[in-house]
Amino acid sequence: MYSGIRRQLPALRGLSPRYFNLVGARPSGLWGEEPRGTPDNLMPYVARVAAGQPDRLSVFGDDCPTAGGTGARDYIHAMDLGEGHCAALAHLGGESGMRTFNLGTGTGTSVLQLIAALEAAGGRDVPYRITARRPGDVATLVTDPAAAATG
Numbered sequence: 001m002y003s004g005i006r007r008q009l010p011a012l013r014g015l016s017p018r019y020f021n022l023v024g025a026r027p028s029g030l031w032g033e034e035p036r037g038t039p040d041n042l043m044p045y046v047a048r049v050a051a052g053q054p055d056r057l058s059v060f061g062d063d064c065p066t067a068g069g070t071g072a073r074d075y076i077h078a079m080d081l082g083e084g085h086c087a088a089l090a091h092l093g094g095e096s097g098m099r100t101f102n103l104g105t106g107t108g109t110s111v112l113q114l115i116a117a118l119e120a121a122g123g124r125d126v127p128y129r130i131t132a133r134r135p136g137d138v139a140t141l142v143t144d145p146a147a148a149a150t151g
């Protein structure tokens with residue numbers, strides 16, 4: 001789609017950031033991880049378990065080819081993602097053309113690593129049980145953020 005737009009409008013300037021696993025909240029608490037209903041994603045769900053309701057997390061499989069066997073993702077904090085956009089806009093400057101880049105950390109964190117980090121930060125256990133893999137889940141999804149890092 002972008003290549004078609006570029007052919008029509010060669011002077012167009014634009015950014016095409018690719019997102020990975022967005023997590024976190026503003027320090028003010030004005031917005032953050034509180035979706036309506038039952039969350040599908042790990043972070044809001046595990047945050048609710050850490051707060052005591054529901055009483056445990058289902059960890060979708062422990063047979064992945066990752067350290068510890070649980071799925072690994074590239075989690076990036078929402079504030080860092082915002083800074084990434086600002087930096088990209090500043091970098092774009094007067095250049096024409098579309099720039100595509102990955103906004104991630106380049107580091108995979110497994111479900112069990114994330115649970116351990118939450119337990120350490122919150123000072124309380126996050127109960128979980130291992131269940132079947134979620135259909136369609138890949139074991140690992142981690143970005144290469146080199147283009148964003150080097151401009």
Ligand SMILES: O=c1ccn([C@@H]2O[C@H](COP(=O)(O)OP(=O)(O)O[C@H]3O[C@H](CO)[C@@H](O)[C@H](O)[C@H]3O)[C@@H](O)[C@H]2O)c(=O)[nH]1
Pocket residue numbers: 021040041042043045057058059060061070071072073111134137141
């Ligand atoms: O209750 C949960 C939720 C997730 N996971 C695992 O945690 C990891 C992260 O899951 P999630 O937060 O759902 O992120 P993704 O798996 O990267 O899912 C993305 O990709 C899915 C399929 O395209 C979309 O449905 C989601 O919205 C989108 O965030 C994966 O290994 C999941 O198997 C659990 O073990 N238990």
